[in-house]
Amino acid sequence: MSDKRIPVSKSDTLMNDEMLSSLRPPGLAWYALIAFLGAVVAWGLFAFGYQITRGMYVTGLDRPVMWGLYIVNFVFWVGLSHSGTMVSAILRLSQANWRRPILRAAEAMTVFSISVAGLFPLIHLGRNWVFFYLIPYPNQRGLWPNFRSPLLWDAMAITTYIIGSVLFLYLGMLPDLAVVRDRSSGWRHALFRLLALGWRGTAHEWTVYHKASTLMAALIIPVAVSVHSIVAWDFAVTVVPGWHSTIFPPYFVIGAILSGVAAVITLMIIIRRAFHLEEYLTPLHFDNMGKLLLVISLLWSYAYFVEVQTTWYAHEPIEWEVFSFMSGRYTVPLLVMLLGNSLLPITALCFKRVRRSIGAMLVITLLVNVGMLIERFLIIVPSLSHKNMPFVWGSYRPSWVELSITAAAFAGFALLYAFFVKLFPMVALSDVRELEARSVSVPLGRAELPSIAGKE
Amino acid sequence: MEKLTSPYKWGMVIDLDRCTGCGACVVACQAENNVAICDKKEIAEGRNMHWLRIERFWVGEYPDVRVRFLPVMCQHCHDAPCEPVCPVYASYHNPDGLNGQVYNRCVGTRYCGNNCPYAVRVFNFYQHEWPKPLENQLSPDITVRPRGVMEKCSFCIQRIRRVKETAKGEGRLIRDGEVQPACAQTCPAEALTFGNMADPESRAARLARSPRGFQLLEQLGTHPSVIYLKGGGREHVG
Amino acid sequence: MEILGVFADVESAGRAVDGLLGEGFTEAQVTSLSSVPYPDGVLAKTGRHNTWFHWLALLGGIGGACAGFLLAAGTAWVYPVQTGDKPIIALYPTAIVTYEFTMLFAMIGAIVGMLLEMKLPSLKKRLYDPAIAEGCIGISLSIHPGGEAVICEAGVRPEECIGPVSSLSAAEQKERAEEVMRAAGVLRIIGEVQP
Numbered sequence: 075m076s077d078k079r080i081p082v083s084k085s086d087t088l089m090n091d092e093m094l095s096s097l098r099p100p101g102l103a104w105y106a107l108i109a110f111l112g113a114v115v116a117w118g119l120f121a122f123g124y125q126i127t128r129g130m131y132v133t134g135l136d137r138p139v140m141w142g143l144y145i146v147n148f149v150f151w152v153g154l155s156h157s158g159t160m161v162s163a164i165l166r167l168s169q170a171n172w173r174r175p176i177l178r179a180a181e182a183m184t185v186f187s188i189s190v191a192g193l194f195p196l197i198h199l200g201r202n203w204v205f206f207y208l209i210p211y212p213n214q215r216g217l218w219p220n221f222r223s224p225l226l227w228d229a230m231a232i233t234t235y236i237i238g239s240v241l242f243l244y245l246g247m248l249p250d251l252a253v254v255r256d257r258s259s260g261w262r263h264a265l266f267r268l269l270a271l272g273w274r275g276t277a278h279e280w281t282v283y284h285k286a287s288t289l290m291a292a293l294i295i296p297v298a299v300s301v302h303s304i305v306a307w308d309f310a311v312t313v314v315p316g317w318h319s320t321i322f323p324p325y326f327v328i329g330a331i332l333s334g335v336a337a338v339i340t341l342m343i344i345i346r347r348a349f350h351l352e353e354y355l356t357p358l359h360f361d362n363m364g365k366l367l368l369v370i371s372l373l374w375s376y377a378y379f380v381e382v383q384t385t386w387y388a389h390e391p392i393e394w395e396v397f398s399f400m401s402g403r404y405t406v407p408l409l410v411m412l413l414g415n416s417l418l419p420i421t422a423l424c425f426k427r428v429r430r431s432i433g434a435m436l437v438i439t440l441l442v443n444v445g446m447l448i449e450r451f452l453i454i455v456p457s458l459s460h461k462n463m464p465f466v467w468g469s470y471r472p473s474w475v476e477l478s479i480t481a482a483a484f485a486g487f488a489l490l491y492a493f494f495v496k497l498f499p500m501v502a503l504s505d506v507r508e509l510e511a512r513s514v515s516v517p518l519g520r521a522e523l524p525s526i527a528g529k530e
Numbered sequence: 531m532e533k534l535t536s537p538y539k540w541g542m543v544i545d546l547d548r549c550t551g552c553g554a555c556v557v558a559c560q561a562e563n564n565v566a567i568c569d570k571k572e573i574a575e576g577r578n579m580h581w582l583r584i585e586r587f588w589v590g591e592y593p594d595v596r597v598r599f600l601p602v603m604c605q606h607c608h609d610a611p612c613e614p615v616c617p618v619y620a621s622y623h624n625p626d627g628l629n630g631q632v633y634n635r636c637v638g639t640r641y642c643g644n645n646c647p648y649a650v651r652v653f654n655f656y657q658h659e660w661p662k663p664l665e666n667q668l669s670p671d672i673t674v675r676p677r678g679v680m681e682k683c684s685f686c687i688q689r690i691r692r693v694k695e696t697a698k699g700e701g702r703l704i705r706d707g708e709v710q711p712a713c714a715q716t717c718p719a720e721a722l723t724f725g726n727m728a729d730p731e732s733r734a735a736r737l738a739r740s741p742r743g744f745q746l747l748e749q750l751g752t753h754p755s756v757i758y759l760k761g762g763g764r765e766h767v768g
Numbered sequence: 769m770e771i772l773g774v775f776a777d778v779e780s781a782g783r784a785v786d787g788l789l790g791e792g793f794t795e796a797q798v799t800s801l802s803s804v805p806y807p808d809g810v811l812a813k814t815g816r817h818n819t820w821f822h823w824l825a826l827l828g829g830i831g832g833a834c835a836g837f838l839l840a841a842g843t844a845w846v847y848p849v850q851t852g853d854k855p856i857i858a859l860y861p862t863a864i865v866t867y868e869f870t871m872l873f874a875m876i877g878a879i880v881g882m883l884l885e886m887k888l889p890s891l892k893k894r895l896y897d898p899a900i901a902e903g904c905i906g907i908s909l910s911i912h913p914g915g916e917a918v919i920c921e922a923g924v925r926p927e928e929c930i931g932p933v934s935s936l937s938a939a940e941q942k943e944r945a946e947e948v949m950r951a952a953g954v955l956r957i958i959g960e961v962q963p
Contacts, residue, residue, distance in 0.1 A: 086803075086903025129677040130638070131655035136576040138649045140640035200638015200653065200678030207618045207637050210839065217618065217635065218847045221840040222854055222861045225617040225639055230836075230865055234872040241879045253803055256901035271889035274896050276908070277812040279886045280805040285819050286882035293825070293878060297871045304864065312645045313611045313750050458644060462747050463602070465585040466649040468576050507804045507903075511778075613851035623850040753853075 086507060090253060093501040096349045097254065100496055111489040118482020121475045122197060130200050132475045139458040139470035144198035146450045147480055149326075150333070151191030151487075152232070152305050153446060157334030158184025158239055159298035161363075162246070163291035172362050174505040175354040178250075179345055180338045181243040182498075186490045187337075188239060190483050192232050195225070197479060224308045231297075231304045238294050245290055248273055248283070249504040302330040309453065316385075316396035316457030325377040329446060332370045332415065336442035339363050341491075343436050345500060354501060357430035364429030367442070371419035378416070392462055400456035403469070407448045414445025536625035537703055539755070540685055541727035542714065543737040544601055546761030548721035549584075551599035555713035555722065556582050559603075562686060562712035564672050566658035577655045581683040582713055598761060601722070603713070604629055604650045604683035605746060605754030612642035612651065620680070626690070627727075627755055631682055638678040647747050651682045685724070686711035706732040727755065769911045769938050772801070772895040772958045773949035774904050781811055781905035784952035788909060791944055801896065801906030811905065821881030828877020829870045836869025837862060895958055904955065911941045 125132050135142050161180040165173035196205050208229060210219050219226050252273040255266035273279065306326035309317040339360065346355040385393050401408055419438055422428045429435065460467050472480075494500075559565060559582045566579045582603040589596045606629045613621045613629065620635035621642045643651040657677040660668060668674060671688035675681050693709040706725055714722035725734030737743075742760040745753075775781035781800065788798055800811030808814055840862040848856045883889070900906050936944075946957055 090902060129656050130653070131572075131575075131577065135640075135655070137643065137652060140643040140653065195639075198639070200640065200680070201636070201676075204637050207635065210843065218843060219617050220614070220619045220849070220851065221844060221865050222614045222851060222858050223617040223641070224615060225641060227861065227864045227868070229617075230868040234868045234875075237872060238875045241875055245879060245882075249803065249805075253901040256898035271883070272891075272894065273886075273888060274894060274906075275802045275805075275900065276799045277806075277808060277814045278799065279888075280802075281808060281814050282819050282821060282882055282885050284805065286821065286878060289822055289825060289878050290875065293871060293875050297868075297875075300864075300867060300871070308641075312615070313647050313752075314644060461649060462647040462750070463585075463649050465583075465587075465600075465602075466576075504804060511804050511806070607852075609853040611852065614854045616851070619849045619851070621851070623852065625850075 089507055089510065090257065090503060092351070093354065093503040093506065094254065094257070094499055095351075096345075096495045096500040097258075097497070104492065104496065107492060108489065111485040111492065114485035115482050115489060118479045118485070121478035121482070125197075125475050125479075126202060132473060134471045134473040134476060136468055136470070138461050138466050138468050139455060141198070141454055141458060142470050143451075143472040143476040143480055144194050146447070146454055147483055148191055148194035148198070149305055149450045149454070150447050151187045151194065151483065152302060153326075153330035153333045153450075154337050154443075155184045155188035155191060155235065155239070155334065156298050156302065156327075156330040157187075157338040158182075158242070159294050160331045160334055160366075161338050163242070163295050163298075166287065166291045167295075170362070171509055172359055174509055175351070175501050176338065176342060176359060176363070177246060177505065178243075178498075178500055178502045179341050180334075181239065181246055182491065182494050183334075183338060183341060184239045185236070185243050186487050186494070188232065188236050189490070190487050192236060194483070195228065224304065224311055227304045228308060231301045235297055235301045238297050242290050242294050245287060246502060246505075247498065249275060250499040250502065253503060254499055298330075299327055302327045309457075314457050314461060315390075315392040316400075316453075319381060321377060321381050325374075325381060328370065328373045328377050329449060332367070332374045333443050333446035335363065335367050335370055336439040336446075339367065339435055339439040340443070343432055343439075345495070346432075349495075349500065351501065354506060357432075360432065360435050361426065361429045364423050364435060367419055367439070368423035371416060371423070371442070375416040375420065392460075396457050396460050399460045400452055403459075404452055404456065408452060411445040411448040411452065414441035414443075415449065416445075536627075537728060538726050539627040539728040540606070540690065541627070541725065541734055541738065541755040541757065542685070542711075543723045543725075543734050543743075543757045543759060545721045545723070545737070545759040546598070546600065547742075547759065548719040549599045549601060549761070550719050550721075551584050551586060551597065552718065553584055554716045554718060555601060556580055556584060558712040558716035559683070561667065562669065563684070564668050564674050566654070566656075566675075567660060567664065568656075568658075572656060575655075577653075579652045579654070579658070579681075581650070581652065581681070583650075600758075601713075602648060602650060602746070603756070604685075605648055605752070605756045606683075606685060607752035607754045609751060609753050611645040611647065611750075611752060615641045615645050617641070628685055628687060628690075629682075630687070631680065631684065633673050633675050633679050633681060636679045638680065640680060642680055647750055647752065651680050654679050654681065769942070770895050771909050771911065771942055771945060772897065773907045773909075773946075773952075773954040774897045774899055774956050774958070775907060775953065776904060776955055778806065778810065778905055780953040781907050784907050784949050784954065785811060787948035787952055788907070788945060791948055793909060793945070797910050797912070799908050801900050801908055803901050803903065811907070819885060821885040822878065824881030824884070825874045825878035828880075829874035831877075832869040832871070832873025833866050835873065836866035839869065840865035897956075897958060899955070907949070909945050911938055911945065 133142060158181040161173060162177040166177070196202055199205055207217055208219055208226070248270065251266050252270040252275065255263060255270045258266055303323035303326065306322040310319055310322035312318055342355050342359065342363070346352060382397070385397055418441055422434065422438055455470050459469050560580070563581060565581055568578045572578060582601060585600040585602055587598045587600065589598050606627065608627060610621075610623065610629050613623055617639060618635050618637055620632045620637070622630050622632070624630045638653070640653055643649075643653055654675050654677045669688070689711065690709050693704050697704045697708075704726070706729065710724050714724040723734045723737055725732035727735050727738065729735060737759065738757040740759055743757045744760060745757060773784060775784060785798055785800070789795065795813045798812050799814075800806070802811065841857045844856050850856070895908060897904065897906055942959070949957055
């Protein structure tokens with residue numbers, strides 16, 4: 075690597091200042107953003123209230139399309155939540171140093187998107203007010219959930235993933251919380267003193283901390299894989315043509331990582347711009363993330379090809395019917411999906427100049443996620459529209475209620491993120507400063523220390 | 531864990547040669563089971579609540595066009611895809627081989643509706659009202675389902691229950707023909723025959739052994755309790 | 769009794785540690801406080817590379833596996849409802865639920881174990897200086913006055929806990945340590961409030 079990421083001579087205080095710049099009192103723009111996002115969320119809540127009081131008929135669902143945009147959203151948001159694990163855990167285990175400024179953004183994104191995802195199955199219920207029937211606790215109604223249902227596996231997996239990713243985020247943030255504690259006053263100081271748990275950064279604490287980070291990274295990756303596999307099994311274990319496919323779990327996991335990595339890049343661009351972190355999030359980071367995206371896009375294309383080509387060759391009537399219906403009825407979305415997930419990333423990201431261009435990366439990553447949203451829709455809806463009994467074939471068009479709630483999900487995610495950015499350190503500053511402190515090979519303290527900066 | 535056994539395996543035989551497509555079964559079912567009355571809008575949206583539908587197919591080219599009817603209700607599969615996917619056991623298998631649905635348990639995930647290959651499960655998208663004086667004909671034997679709940683044909687389980695109790699009181703098994711669901715009872719052409727498939731001498735079991743017999747979507751391995759007898763129109767003779 | 773010297777950079781802190789050791793204090797008495805991790809031995813030597821918290825993660829995993837199995841298979845067994853000709857205790861669903869619980873409790877075990885091993889959250893107020901967040905290095909020395917029973921931490925041999933200087937009085941030890949720190953270029957020294 076040729077370019078310097080961080081000027082070597084920066085003092086720690088200056089780096090703290092720069093990396094914690096997001097914690098400064100918010101400006102008018104932030105309040106305007108909060109007001110706007112809050113309004114969209116409020117509109118979504120109104121739509122949800124409307125759905126609860128009126129009935130499920132306010133959605134576009136009918137027989138046979140009993141699952142629609144809510145489940146599309148569910149799968150999409152679970153997919154986005156794979157960003158943190160992929161970028162943070164895998165890169166941590168492989169000791170890729172360029173991950174350092176990105177990890178916090180990715181880990182926080184995991185927590186918020188899995189939280190948003192977890193709401194959709196509940197929003198989707200016909201009787202949301204009895205959602206507690208799904209929770210296994212002893213009760214007088216003689217009710218107990220059925221653990222043979224994939225929906226229960228979903229519930230278990232998402233609970234595990236929410237708790238795991240919150241712990242992972244918190245673990246990564248612990249030393250940074252101590253730094254914020256030392257630099258803040260008033261209620262913030264009280265809050266961070268509580269959250270930092272009295273962390274002092276003793277040699278012993280750091281030793282244990284590093285081992286714990288590695289262990290947690292190793293533990294959360296198999297959880298992430300299982301989460302999206304289970305989401306895929308919601309579809310794959312059924313007898314619905316187009317859903318019942320053995321490739322679904324790995325295909326979904328790859329898709330999840332694709333949308334997750336793309337979303338992390340999008341967020342990096344926004345954060346970089348909003349908080350002037352140009353010196354920490356350099357074209358090098360976008361270059362590396364671009365390579366990652368390229369590889370995953372290739373994998374996704376492979377999985378998609380395998381899925382479609384086996385169906386095409388076997389030409390089983392009902393499965394083929396689903397595919398031809400999908401490609402006939404949804405031709406334009408299908409083409410956008412193929413462009414966004416496959417053609418565009420694979421061709422464009424081969425070029426270093428594109429990977430290092432922030433504007434190009436923004437366009438590509440946004441298109442990837444548009445493509446992924448379409449992909450979820452094209453998996454779920456056409457299969458249900460043309461199931462086994464031709465007499466009850468139907469179609470689906472999302473209603474304003476579903477669209478409003480979808481918009482509210484995006485706004486809610488952004489809202490949570492906006493609050494998070496103002497309250498918590500947005501860049502993993504201990505990690506970045508560690509790299510900075512060790513970027514040159516010097517006699518450090520009592521020992522001679524080799525530089526670790528060269529290990530990209 | 532006791533083994534769930536029963537001397538009954540309820541099943542139905544539908545003779546497509548006899549079906550005239552009159553729709554009496556649909557009406558009878560609606561009257562018997564408190565099936566909601568849907569307005570035009572609901573039906574246009576594909577949200578009608580019929581537990582039993584008559585599928586109508588046109589066969590042949592003009593002028594030699596024939597119409598074929600296929601009454602489809604819940605097939606009460608022995609390997610029902612709808613049952614294991616329900617997270618709250620609202621859909622379960624009863625010892626008599628019936629595919630039960632507990633309305634009060636249902637939370638409305640609609641997973642069963644997706645996984646039913648026959649698409650016979652209907653969902654209460656609307657809160658249904660019975661216009662006066664129709665509410666007087668609501669059967670007290672069955673729950674009136676609220677909105678947000680999945681429902682479907684039960685083979686008129688309330689009738690089976692009642693006869694079962696009578697038989698139990700008299701210390702015997704249910705006799706063949708003693709119980710019939712509303713659709714079978716109403717069918718003027720006697721196309722529908724209901725009975726105990728576990729009893730090889732029952733009328734339904736005897737009819738089911740006909741070489742004309744087939745099951746819907748047999749290849750899925752759902753093992754339905756409903757046996758169709760192939761309609762033998764001219765178009766098959768060639 | 770503990771004193772904390774705050775140093776502007778790693779070099780001076782390293783000199784101070786060398787000085788303290790030369791004075792007769794042991795590695796176990798000296799620890800470094802920093803906002804950035806340095807490899808073991810650059811400042812203080814913890815001398816312990818064996819951590820035990822991951823056993824708690826394993827324990828959590830085993831406990832979680834049992835809980836998951838009992839939840840999926842056990843409750844299905846006591847509450848048997850037949851669905852779709854699937855066995856009451858079905859292999860794959862049980863395996864999936866067991867797996868999720870294993871991972872959940874392993875992760876919780878790892879974090880709880882880590883905090884226990886770090887002895888966090890600490891309820892008592894300990895010596896600290898906010899300047900450490902700005903890149904300063906704290907060198908903390910725990911002083912054991914003569915004759916006082918020295919608590920050795922696990923894995924440290926008793927003779928390592930008590931340095932030769934421990935025969936001196938606490939005040940004298942403190943004075944010597946402060947002298948060493950000043951020579952190394954300490955910014956300020958913070959002492960414990962209560963004896």
